[in-house]
Amino acid sequence: MDMPEYSYWIIAGLALMIAEFAVSGLVVIFFGIAALLVGSLKFLGLIDDTTWELTIFAVTSLLLLVFVRRVLN
Template sequence: MLETSWFWLILGALLVLSEFFVTGIIAVFFGVGALLVGLATAAGLLNSAPEQIVLFAILSLGSLLLAREKVKIWFRGSVSDRWDGDRNLIEARGERVTVTADFVDGVGRVRLSGVDWKAEVEPDATPLSIGDTAWVIGHRGITLRVSRERPDPPTDAD
């Protein structure tokens, strides 16, 4: 009986560990079923192989059908409707930003809408320091161009 319980416990552990490699969130339920059968067998509650197989099938399939969707949410995470990190940088012109890393040789980092961006200033501009406020005046690729001076609002001709 002890060998049988070890079989179920090792099978359960391998099935649970396999979930790290094949992440379909299925094997873990069979692993938990095998672990529970192994514990029940070790405790002397199950003696024959048919009893163990039936309990394994009931526990594994039952938990898979009843709990899989609830458990998948834990691994999927949640998405907020508020996310605006993928901004149109052209529309960002005139937005206020906060400096998050000192500008050295005209390059630093700023925070726009909760996201840090690489930024640059004109070479002859006064360097910006952490905590300073700056204004977006344009962009070059995904690097924002910023200035201490607030830009004039865009006109229809821009």
């Protein structure tokens, strides 16, 4: 049985969010949130290109790291 492509993003996002419990520093969770966002957009059919998936993941991760981490620390 073949899983849809969006499920890989969602599984990776959940795994990264769980990994935050093992790694301190409040960094990995933002990658998990970005992966969940990309998986959700892929599920909804709003993005269909791998280049856009990676771009949205990178930009969202960077924005969350820069702005939200500063607020939470």
